[in-house]
Amino acid sequence: MSKQFDVVVIGGGPGGYIAAIRAAQLGFQVACVDEWKNAAGGPAPGGTCTNVGCIPSKALLQSSEHFEQANHHFVDHGIEVKGVSMDVAKMIARKDNVVKQNNDGILYLFKKNKVSFFHGRAAFSKAVEGGYEVNVTGAANETLVGKNIIVATGSNARALPGTPFDEVNVLSNDGALKVGAVPKKLVLIGSGVIGLEMGSVWRRLGSEVTILEGLPTFLGAVDEQIAK
Incomplete structure (x- = not known):
């Protein structure tokens, strides 16, 4: 027995879940x-941004910033701190909790x-009278019929030819957010937002970071002044 809807949104990332909520608000x-x-x-709704992109990256940035402030800048305020260390496992666990809070918020x-x-x-x-039939395969299989369908399935990380992701030495954005120890050296291919943020995180924690970029500037898609 199919379930009928005015709108079926495929994908729960920023494009999908916001479209779904707005359509519901419109009746x-x-x-x-x-x-x-x-x-x-x-x-875990929220897509790449919530799960392996913007949100977890910002969580790690915040943790690493606190570490750098304690090590290098507290003294400027008259605060002397000695023996500061980073528990990477706790940092990653906090990041995971931040992601879960966002997932739960979207479900709410x-x-x-x-x-x-x-x-x-x-x-x-298939196309049916009154819309399109969509099969859902999961914990419980469902058949939905939507008069209108919004496809918001997002994208996946693209590996370089001959260099597949193994999430050990060659990392996608997903693997970069799960590193369990501070790497001695880290090479970033590309200077997009997530790459620069990950470079900042691990540089603050002690890694030697090298960035490889084919364009003459960082953040090629943003305003030149921001890139500088």
Whole structure:
């Protein structure tokens, strides 16, 4: 038995979950399907930004900034601190907790705005009277019919030819956010936002960081003054 909706959103990242909530606020019956899982196998809506991008990166930046302030700048305020060390495992655990809080916040917003959430992988089945049939494969298999479909499935990290991600020595953004110890040396290929943020985190903690960039400036997609 299929479930009928005015709008079915495939993908629960910033594009998807915001579209789903706004459509519900405008009076539509809305479903959102997202397959992202947390460490326990439960739903983790929010997409790349929440799970392996903006949010966890900022959490690590904050932790590393506190470490650098204690080591190099507290003394400017008359605060003397000795023997400062970083527990990387605790830093990563805090980052994971920040991510979970955001996941839970999105699920709460779905409930508050009466968006039906389905945890699983969505696939188009066929066009039917009144819309499109979408099959959801997950903990519970579902069939949805939406008059309108919003596809917001995001993107994946792209490996360089001949250099696949092994998440040990060659890291994607996902692996870079899970490093369990301060690397002695770190090479970043590309100077996008996440790359520069990760470089800043590990440089503050003691890594020797090298950035390789093909363009003449960092952050090629942003304003020149910001890049400088």
